[in-house]
Amino acid sequence: MLAFIVRRLIQSIIVMLAVAFIAFSLFQFTGDPINNMVGPEASAETRQLLRERLGLDKPFPIQFLHFVGNVVQGEFGVSYRLGMKVEDILVQRLPATLELVAVAALLALAVGVPLGVYTGLHRYGAVSRLMLTLSLVGISLPTFLIGILLILVFAVWLGWLPSFGRGKVVSIGWWTTNFTSWDGFRSIILPAITLSLFQMTLIMRLVRAEMLEVLRTDYIKFARARGLTNRAVNFGHALKNTLVPVITITGLQIGALIAFAIITETVFQWPGMGLLFLQAIQFVDIPVMSSYLVLVAFLFVIINLVVDLLYYAVDPRLRIDRAAVGAH
Amino acid sequence: MTLRLAVLGLAAGLTLALGSSVDAKTFRYATGSDLLGLDPHSNNEGPTNAMKGNLYEGLLHRKPDLSLQPSLATEWTQTAPDVWRFKLRQGVKFHQGQAFTADDVVFSLARQSQATSDMAYAVASIKEIKKVDDHTIDLVTKGPDPVLLQNLPLFFIMSKSWVEQNNAVTVERGAGKTNFPNINANGTGPFRVVERIPDTRTVLEPNTAWWGHATRTTNITRAVFQPIGNPATRVAALLSGEMDLVYPVPLQDVDRIKAQGGVQVLQGPELRTIFLGFDQWRDESLDMPGSKKNPFKDVRVRKAFYQAIDINAIHRVVMRGASAPTALMVAPGIQGFPEELNKRLPYDPEAAKKLLAEAGYPNGFPVTLDCPNDRYVNDEAICLAIVPMIKRIGIDIKLNAQTRSKHFNKIGRTENNMTSFYMLGWTPGSYDSLNAIMNLMNPESMGTGHAEWNSGRYNNAKVNELSDKIKVETDQLKRNAMIREVFKIHQDEVGHIPLHQQALAWGVRDSVEKVWQRPFDDVDLRFITMK
Numbered sequence: 139m140l141a142f143i144v145r146r147l148i149q150s151i152i153v154m155l156a157v158a159f160i161a162f163s164l165f166q167f168t169g170d171p172i173n174n175m176v177g178p179e180a181s182a183e184t185r186q187l188l189r190e191r192l193g194l195d196k197p198f199p200i201q202f203l204h205f206v207g208n209v210v211q212g213e214f215g216v217s218y219r220l221g222m223k224v225e226d227i228l229v230q231r232l233p234a235t236l237e238l239v240a241v242a243a244l245l246a247l248a249v250g251v252p253l254g255v256y257t258g259l260h261r262y263g264a265v266s267r268l269m270l271t272l273s274l275v276g277i278s279l280p281t282f283l284i285g286i287l288l289i290l291v292f293a294v295w296l297g298w299l300p301s302f303g304r305g306k307v308v309s310i311g312w313w314t315t316n317f318t319s320w321d322g323f324r325s326i327i328l329p330a331i332t333l334s335l336f337q338m339t340l341i342m343r344l345v346r347a348e349m350l351e352v353l354r355t356d357y358i359k360f361a362r363a364r365g366l367t368n369r370a371v372n373f374g375h376a377l378k379n380t381l382v383p384v385i386t387i388t389g390l391q392i393g394a395l396i397a398f399a400i401i402t403e404t405v406f407q408w409p410g411m412g413l414l415f416l417q418a419i420q421f422v423d424i425p426v427m428s429s430y431l432v433l434v435a436f437l438f439v440i441i442n443l444v445v446d447l448l449y450y451a452v453d454p455r456l457r458i459d460r461a462a463v464g465a466h
Numbered sequence: 467m468t469l470r471l472a473v474l475g476l477a478a479g480l481t482l483a484l485g486s487s488v489d490a491k492t493f494r495y496a497t498g499s500d501l502l503g504l505d506p507h508s509n510n511e512g513p514t515n516a517m518k519g520n521l522y523e524g525l526l527h528r529k530p531d532l533s534l535q536p537s538l539a540t541e542w543t544q545t546a547p548d549v550w551r552f553k554l555r556q557g558v559k560f561h562q563g564q565a566f567t568a569d570d571v572v573f574s575l576a577r578q579s580q581a582t583s584d585m586a587y588a589v590a591s592i593k594e595i596k597k598v599d600d601h602t603i604d605l606v607t608k609g610p611d612p613v614l615l616q617n618l619p620l621f622f623i624m625s626k627s628w629v630e631q632n633n634a635v636t637v638e639r640g641a642g643k644t645n646f647p648n649i650n651a652n653g654t655g656p657f658r659v660v661e662r663i664p665d666t667r668t669v670l671e672p673n674t675a676w677w678g679h680a681t682r683t684t685n686i687t688r689a690v691f692q693p694i695g696n697p698a699t700r701v702a703a704l705l706s707g708e709m710d711l712v713y714p715v716p717l718q719d720v721d722r723i724k725a726q727g728g729v730q731v732l733q734g735p736e737l738r739t740i741f742l743g744f745d746q747w748r749d750e751s752l753d754m755p756g757s758k759k760n761p762f763k764d765v766r767v768r769k770a771f772y773q774a775i776d777i778n779a780i781h782r783v784v785m786r787g788a789s790a791p792t793a794l795m796v797a798p799g800i801q802g803f804p805e806e807l808n809k810r811l812p813y814d815p816e817a818a819k820k821l822l823a824e825a826g827y828p829n830g831f832p833v834t835l836d837c838p839n840d841r842y843v844n845d846e847a848i849c850l851a852i853v854p855m856i857k858r859i860g861i862d863i864k865l866n867a868q869t870r871s872k873h874f875n876k877i878g879r880t881e882n883n884m885t886s887f888y889m890l891g892w893t894p895g896s897y898d899s900l901n902a903i904m905n906l907m908n909p910e911s912m913g914t915g916h917a918e919w920n921s922g923r924y925n926n927a928k929v930n931e932l933s934d935k936i937k938v939e940t941d942q943l944k945r946n947a948m949i950r951e952v953f954k955i956h957q958d959e960v961g962h963i964p965l966h967q968q969a970l971a972w973g974v975r976d977s978v979e980k981v982w983q984r985p986f987d988d989v990d991l992r993f994i995t996m997k
Contacts, residue, residue: 168871169869169870169871169872169875170871170872170874170875170880171871172880173870173871173874173875173878173880174870174871175509175584175639176510176584177509177510177511177584177585177587177895178510178892178893178895178905178918178919179510179587179895179901179905179918180510180584180587180918181587181918182879182918183581184581184584184586185879185880187581187582188582188639191582191639219502220500220502220503220664220665221502221503221505221508221638221639221645221648221649222648222649222664227664230663230664286698286699286702289698289699289702290702293702293703293706293708294702294705294706297706297707300706300708301699301702301703301706301708302692302694302699302702302703302708303666303667303692303694304666404695404696405696405698405699406699407692407693407694407695407696407699409663409665409666413665413695414665416695417499417665417695420840420869421871422871
């Protein structure tokens with residue numbers, strides 16, 4: 139097991155290097171940061187000076203090696219836009235994104251699983267059909283449109299919830315949290331719903347499909363024949379057996395949530411990493427873009443690792459297979 | 467449980483009581499992007515510059531009507547053509563308590579003049595500042611400088627001892643180091659920073675020790691600046707009452723906002739002039755390889771393009787009435803603006819076709835219009851409207867609209883002005899016509915800092931000669947006459963096609979009693995009053 143984890147971590151370094159390399163080769167096409175950094179009155183000499191100081195006059199393989207060399211020493215560079223150390227900015231933004239993603243994931247599970255079970259059990263019910271139709275909307279409407287609609291209804295028309303920002307946050311060490319104040323809690327509701335809607339419908343449909351599958355199996359029929367209560371059959375046996383793929387998908391979707399957070403955060407001006415990344419792209423803030431991409435690559439590797447480990451824990455068959463493979 | 471509820475209730479009650487206390491006037495405002503930092507000598511950029519003026523002061527301050535008023539200097543006289551004596555205000559203190567003296571002025575000049583400072587242009591004409599005594603200085607310019615005073619509001623004074631203590635004498639940009647004053651502020655201005663979280667909020671409170679505090683115009687007790695990048699969210703925050711003022715408001719939302727109660731849209735002219743330029747230096751147009759021809763060298767072709775553009779249609783449809791069509795490269799309000807020349811050539815596609823035929827292009831020629839799509843109000847839409855207008859006179863025109871960081875590189879010096887026909891906008895930073903003349907109409911050979919954005923390399927010997935004279939002429943009447951002459955020559959030659967000044971659009975809640983909309987699209991907190 140330990141060897142497996144170590145191997146994965148070594149792989150993650152290769153993944154991060156590859157991501158950084160591809161990123162730097164693409165930065166050639168994002169435009170020149172100099173125009174965003176200096177005012178219109180700046181002379182050609184000033185521009186050239188700045189370009190040299192930033193190392194932008196060098197070809198991209200050199201810039202890439204320079205970046206890797208600095209990262210190895212723990213230096214992620216200074217943001218062109220904000221003039222602050224990238225690691226400080228990322229640490230400031232990480233809690234906002236992780237809290238948003240956590241709430242969105244919980245919301246998706248808390249609503250998606252029961253609805254999935256319900257629609258699985260009552261295949262032809264009117265409510266199930268309505269839910270399935272609505273879930274199509276959740277899957278097909280783009281995130282930014284859902285966000286704007288929610289803002290229009292709950293912030294502008296009803297005035298119940300804030301339309302943007304994190305509201306009041308409380309610092310606990312370097313972490314900042316939304317959950318210790320009413321204002322902060324209110325602020326996270328709309329973005330979390332926006333972000334979770336897609337995953338919610340995905341999980342609902344997945345659970346429903348799995349339920350339909352499981353309900354046809356012999357052991358469920360047998361359980362019913364034994365006269366177990368509906369509750370025990372549906373939740374004790376059927377649901378439990380649907381959860382293995384649900385855990386896997388949910389785990390993998392957390393990575394997608396972090397990625398989707400870019401749009402949600404932009405719509406709600408949520409000061410997380412996604413918004414930071416989008417602003418970095420607009421400004422051609424190369425240190426922030428490259429560090430963000432490397433960090434997200436790392437997060438993906440970690441999430442995949444955790445999911446694999448969970449899989450081992452949940453499904454005993456895998457462990458046997460693995461042992462068999464190992465014996466070859 | 468009951469106890470907790472009671473405590474919560476009490477806390478809520480307290481917050482309410484505090485929130486509604488008589489004197490608390492919190493002004494919340496938002497724009498599209500955050501400050502690039504607090505260092506007044508580092509960046510030269512919209513929201514950043516606006517914030518500097520709340521925290522720091524120059525020797526002079528520019529009022530919303532663009533006139534100059536005393537700030538850290540109380541009076542000044544010109545003692546020689548290139549020497550100015552300034553009396554400095556007594557008893558002024560920085561936010562952190564340091565006393566303001568002539569040493570701070572001398573020091574600030576040295577700091578702002580560094581090559582890494584993007585504000586160096588504003589003090590470029592100053593040779594040195596001599597301390598006469600603690601509250602008197604002699605400012606020596608490199609030769610007579612008629613626009614010195616116009617630039618002084620952008621010369622921001624920092625505390626020498628504070629900057630030195632924090633090892634921030636060098637303006638750091640891109641050197642892998644962070645800049646202490648970029649994250650902390652210590653000015654003499656009417657507001658001080660209470661809290662700043664980049665990209666989230668910057669909170670200011672009045673500086674009660676400010677020299678003008680007793681006679682101040684503003685009555686706000688707290689100002690919260692928040693960037694909201696998405697325009698739809700920005701408007702929503704205004705409509706939902708979370709914001710007192712947001713800017714800019716997208717033109718398509720103006721009518722909708724006006725229809726709402728409690729909110730109004732403040733529209734006014736901006737100083738930026740949007741125009742089109744032509745490549746007038748290459749012997750062969752970029753779009754006509756192998757032809758050995760550059761049609762834009764012929765004034766008849768430039769004039770044909772001018773007359774093919776229906777500016778009123780752009781004004782009415784694309785800008786929804788929120789623009790002021792112009793025939794000049796500077797806006798009204800800019801020093802030297804020659805009102806009587808502000809007459810556009812008539813829109814006349816038939817005349818344009820005739821001009822093209824006379825110039826030897828009866829069947830037109832291919833050309834690409836370079837255009838930004840995220841810089842000016844409706845920039846891409848304007849270009850999309852211009853393309854069919856130009857097509858109508860027989861030109862095979864293509865549009866190349868792209869993000870600003872690519873557009874400005876392509877048309878700028880970085881890529882050697884790789885454009886034949888382009889869109890650009892310009893606001894003279896010094897509020898004087900000379901700035902536009904030097905940057906847009908003079909050739910590169912005129913010296914450093916010139917012609918940065920003369921992307922088509924317009925070049926006229928008489929204009930160049932006059933520019934050199936305007937630079938040093940201190941007699942305002944003579945100077946204005948020469949500025950007028952330059953604009954006349956440039957206009958007759960169709961050096962560029964001026965389009966319009968775009969209109970500012972700010973969304974303001976009724977909670978705001980009075981706000982001055984300065985034509986450079988920024989909020990000066992000292993002139994804002996709340997109900």
